[in-house]
Amino acid sequence: MFQDEPHTEPAGAIRPGEDLSLMAVAELERRIETLRSEIARAEAMIAHKRDKLSAAEAVFRRG
Numbered sequence: 301m302f303q304d305e306p307h308t309e310p311a312g313a314i315r316p317g318e319d320l321s322l323m324a325v326a327e328l329e330r331r332i333e334t335l336r337s338e339i340a341r342a343e344a345m346i347a348h349k350r351d352k353l354s355a356a357e358a359v360f361r362r363g
Contacts, residue, residue, distance in 0.1 A: 314331060
């Protein structure tokens with residue numbers, strides 16, 4: 301993306317610090333579920349990267 305191009309967020313994007321008081325209970329529940337899914341996805345990627353790092357470190361320790 302170039303600096304002069306406007307940044308547009310996808311519809312329904314979650315913005316940290318957003319005013320939650322205007323949202324309905326159902327919207328808040330969907331938001332929580334989306335955030336939980338994203339946290340799980342990030343945790344899975346961390347585990348994957350740690351596994352790869354451990355494997356690489358094991359190879360270099362043998363040498």
